[in-house]
Amino acid sequence: MKFNSMVDLRADATVFNPNDLIHLLGYYSPGDGGGGDFYWDAASTENDNGGSIIKRTSVATGRFKAILNDVINVKRFGARGTIDDDDTLAIANALAACVAMNILTLYIPQGEYVTTQNIVLTQNHQILKGESRGGSIIKLKSGARVGTGNTQYAQLLSFKIDAVEGEGCVNGLLVDSSPLTLVEDVYVTGYYTECGIRVGANSYSTRFVRCFTNNIYTGDGWWLRNEGNNSIQLQSCYALNTKTGCGISISQANNVVIDAPQLEANKEGHIQFYAATNVPGAIRSLVINDLYAEQSCSPNKPTFTIKHESGVMNIRGLYVNGGYVNGFSMPYFADFSGIISGSGTAGISCHNVNIQNITTAGYNIDASVRGYITGPAPLTDLTDCCPLVVTLPGNAGNVAVVRNRSIGIAESMQPLLLGPYNPILAQAGALWYDATQDNLRFKDAKGDYILGARSLYIPPVIGTLPDLSKIKQDYFIPLNATNAAITIPLPAASSVPAGLTITIKKIDASANPVTITSASLMDGAGSRTLSAQYETLTVMSDGSSIYRVVSAVNANSNVFSNTSIAKTAITNTYLNTNYPAATYPAGTLVVFTNLSDAAANTAECRRLSATAWSVNATAAKL
Incomplete structure (x- = not known):
């Protein structure tokens, strides 16, 4: 027997035998999805539950019961x-x-x-x-x-x-x-x-x-x-368009893995680390793989934020591995100073933060908040809470990222500051990337110093030259003279530690020369000129009055050791016989060392044409 609706079934007064079957075509009307098969339980007096047990209005004993499977x-x-x-x-x-x-x-x-x-x-x-x-x-x-x-x-x-x-x-x-x-x-x-x-x-x-x-x-x-948020996994999950809050707020996380998340347009940042008196922050091993994040919908909000209202926050093991971020930034985990306006800093500790292989399309700057890591791609292996970058108001320069301990500074070092250098704001122990001078400074209790090639690769300089007056380490300067000739003065040798080297390289192919000048003569010369691409001059200070020329070579340079010939024997004829000029690129410099002459044991020879060499008869003794 068939019934059109539940109303019809309840109103029916037909006498049924035990286990008789009926079919309901719909709950309210045929085809509405609420129908199904029932059997008659003649002895039941159970309450009608609206779906699986149905009491007919005029029948006291007996119920229709739904056949439901699983x-x-x-x-x-x-x-x-x-x-x-x-x-x-x-x-x-x-x-x-x-x-x-x-x-x-x-x-x-x-x-x-x-x-x-x-x-x-x-x-x-x-x-x-x-x-x-x-x-x-x-x-x-x-x-x-x-x-x-x-x-x-x-x-x-x-x-x-x-x-x-x-x-x-x-x-x-x-x-x-x-x-x-x-x-x-x-x-x-x-x-x-x-x-x-x-x-x-x-x-x-x-x-x-x-x-x-x-x-x-x-x-x-x-x-x-x-x-108890232990071993939680989020796989290919999204947090999008959070209009007033953050994408993901985390206080408790132990062995939590977030794989391939997509985070976009979250007003208060994408991932927030939160702590309050009744919500202690305890993050132990949080892994985020293949992160994809677009900028938050509130300008300058970072990818990662800290919201420390009170209480204890302990982050021990945060790993962010790979992905793409448009507008990457995150808190500076070493001291948490000034993360949120009015927030306290007591009770916060953080260890073992690793950010690697993130591709970015930009970075955020929040002039009102200190304590953020920011930086363009690639950020690699920023371990032990070391990506210490704070962008200051008014800076439009490039971001520099320095690995912790790359210059022997303690793990608790202050942030790397970005912006025009201000010696009043720089505190002892601070690193400062001066975008105006294009150099990295370090300040200690005695003064502030420009750091050299052992700690930072300075990008090619066009126009503005670095200030070399306070260098305390070996320094490498690639110069681009494409727009105009460049003259770079060296500081007095007496102001530079003995044994320190300065290397200057012309990296462009233009005809504009790079001229190095010095009041402290460079092997007797007050100036040296780099005229060809990739020519390089390296000088070493004696710490007193002169610079020694360590090397003056171009990209096609060769050095030969020969103790069996005197310098006077090295002539154009000798060179073309033993080193045919045609086999060397134009501009090649050959330096002969360890010659038999006691007074002058080097010779510099440059290829002038396909058939001729120029012998430098006044090559200095090294």
């Missing part, structure tokens, strides 16, 4: 799935029937289901499953949420959660005290007082796969803030 469809309990209807009771009855009948799966077909009560899985291995992430939509009102509580191995699969504005919803999805939960293909949007998705206490080994927060109008996107 799945309960909320439409079989009267859920309509339209935005204009309240499906709270239908969904609650369906969920209760799952528990009573030990049926694991509650199914929500395509539609928009309004509920004012929580939909919470409380049975081990229980499943809440939608038809698709965009097709099955749960509309939350009156503070309702979706999630789990005190269960294990629960699954939340393939649906969307949308909290209505002004309804006081705290979270969209909460996994609470539910270890080993799987959340897959879930999309959360709407208005929340806390966040869209929250991992609650003691929900270890929970895994999120392809889950989204998008258009979170109030609150944050995700929270990992409770004790």
